Each structure stands twice: as C-alpha cells, then as structure tokens.
Amino acid sequence: MLKLIKSQFKKCCTRCTYNAKKSAKTEIETVKTGFEKYELIEQIGEGGCAKIFLANNIVTNEKCAIKCIETKTEKAKRYLQYEISTMQKMKGIKGVVQMQETFKDDEETTHIVMEHINGWCLQDVVENLQIDERVIATLCKSILKSLQQVHARRIIHRDIKCGNIMLTKDGETKLIDFGYATYCPEGGYVKSGKVGSMFWMAPEIFQKEAYNHKADIWSFGIMVLEMYLGDPPYYGSPKTNETIVTHLAMGDVPIPGGMSSKMQNFVRRCLAYSPDERPNVDELLDDVYLRDTVTIEDIADNINRMFKVTV
Numbered sequence: 001m002l003k004l005i006k007s008q009f010k011k012c013c014t015r016c017t018y019n020a021k022k023s024a025k026t027e028i029e030t031v032k033t034g035f036e037k038y039e040l041i042e043q044i045g046e047g048g049c050a051k052i053f054l055a056n057n058i059v060t061n062e063k064c065a066i067k068c069i070e071t072k073t074e075k076a077k078r079y080l081q082y083e084i085s086t087m088q089k090m091k092g093i094k095g096v097v098q099m100q101e102t103f104k105d106d107e108e109t110t111h112i113v114m115e116h117i118n119g120w121c122l123q124d125v126v127e128n129l130q131i132d133e134r135v136i137a138t139l140c141k142s143i144l145k146s147l148q149q150v151h152a153r154r155i156i157h158r159d160i161k162c163g164n165i166m167l168t169k170d171g172e173t174k175l176i177d178f179g180y181a182t183y184c185p186e187g188g189y190v191k192s193g194k195v196g197s198m199f200w201m202a203p204e205i206f207q208k209e210a211y212n213h214k215a216d217i218w219s220f221g222i223m224v225l226e227m228y229l230g231d232p233p234y235y236g237s238p239k240t241n242e243t244i245v246t247h248l249a250m251g252d253v254p255i256p257g258g259m260s261s262k263m264q265n266f267v268r269r270c271l272a273y274s275p276d277e278r279p280n281v282d283e284l285l286d287d288v289y290l291r292d293t294v295t296i297e298d299i300a301d302n303i304n305r306m307f308k309v310t311v
Helices: 074-089 120-130 133-151 214-229 243-251 263-269 279-284 296-310
Strands: 002-004 039-046 050-057 062-070 100-104 109-113 119-123 129-131 165-168 174-177
Touching: 039 062, 039 119, 039 129, 062 074, 074 100, 074 109, 119 120, 120 165, 120 214, 129 133, 129 243, 133 165, 133 174, 133 214, 133 263, 133 279, 165 296, 214 263, 263 279
Parallel strands: none
Antiparallel strands: 002 129, 039 050, 050 062, 062 109, 100 109, 119 165, 165 174
16 A cells, blocks of 8 residues: 655655735734744744744644744735635635634734644655555545635635645645635636746646636646656656746646556546646546545554654
C-alpha cells in the first residue's frame, strides 16, 4: 500500500506561486485578545508575506495554528480581506481547515487563528512514500468531497496541490490555504492575471482567459500525478521555466505509462485542454477509478507506522 522511498522526511516547501490582484469589500473583524490569549510554540510554515506558527490557546489549553500576515501595503490588505471573507464561507465544511478568529497586534500585522491539524502535509507524504493507486483513489475521493462543497459555495480555490492538503493522523484530508481563492458567480467566469502555482496552473489561466471552477479540476489532475510521481510533471526538469510554461499553457502534460487504464483515463478527464470537456466534481466522484478504494483506517495505520519509523 505504502512504500518508504526516502529515509528522512523533508519540511513542506512552497513551490513557485504566481500572484494577481484581488478585490474584496468585506471588512476585517478582529478580536482584541492577541497574544494575551495565545502562546507561540514554533514556526511551522512560511510563504509570501505570511508565517504560520503552532500555538497554544492559554484559555482552553488547546493547540491551534496562527497565520501571521504583514499588511504594510493596500494590496496586502486586499489579499487578507478576501482570504478572511472566503474562510468565513468555509465554516462547517469538515474537509476544510476552519478559521476560529482573527486579531491584530499592531497596524501592520494581522493574525488568522485556525484549527490545528494533527497530521502531515500531503506533499511530505508523497515525496517520501510511494503510494499505490488504491490509496490515491481513496485520497482523491476524500479531497473531491471537500472541493464539492467549496465549489457549491461558488468559490474557486486556485491553488489545489499536495502542499495545500493536510492528512490527519486519522487518515482524513483537509484542504488548506485559501489565500488565492476567489468568488465565481453561478454560470459566470473570472478573469484575472496568473494566480496559483505554476506547475498546477490551468492552461486558461496561463493564457489569461476567462475561467471558472474547471480550473480547479485541472489543478486536481496535476495533483493526482504529483501523488503518483512524488512531484508534479516538469518539476526539477532541466528545461527553462519559459519552455515549461509553454508546455503547460498548451496542456502538454505527459501521463505515466505505468498507471492502470482506469487511473490514466481519470487523469486525462481532469486534464482535458478545453474546460468545457473537463468533468465537474460530481462527475469525477462517479468515475470508475474511485470505486476501488481502501479504508481511511488503513491509510492512517500505514502512514502512522511509516512516519514513526523515520522520525
């Protein structure tokens, strides 16, 4: 089911990400408790203008994660406003990390308090463990059920990848980091600059065309290849970024020959060049590839055992 391929786990890294302007009208609501209520334990992540810390809620004695975001510019403030607005819409979705509250400790730094996920980043798992197709199918099914609810709220995540999926020690998946998410009206489209992470980005976003939630389906397909290969296609390639971007913008993504025909067909459906030809989440959940899965308990037991061996 799972095979160890590296002797020591690496810290989750943030790969190449594009930024684009966002706008939001939601006012930031903060609580004035600050670090009188929270005690920082250690830094567990970093990206862009934010750092993420593991912390302890002194009042409840419960662990949490705090995302500390610098808001020195108006652009940074707009990003923050939209992220908080989006996280409020995600309230109650089991497979999405939950925001608890926000607060400021000065005029240039805002903190988003989120639930602490006791587990691992899926990127760490796939970089260090060889995962078989049935496990990948099980993870895909779990992630798609979360994405189904996100899309039902008219939200496009725009940065689906293993680095933004947490895997709990119970084997459940959690979608995280809505910093690049955007609202898309029903039947409508979004048009903005390049947003997301290069290797996972849909062709229509590369080409600056209007797009909808089907852009997430493309990124999901690349993420499936990432789970199978350990890295997304072209990552670590000797080719220049310009050449790689040309391949990705044209939808030129190689499908590994070692995959079963069912898995190959599943990935090809996700990576259809035309968004209109890509399935939505509901259609993907009905794909034959997702019918042969394992139990969440099996995944949890195996990953727990592998990580105990290597930590």
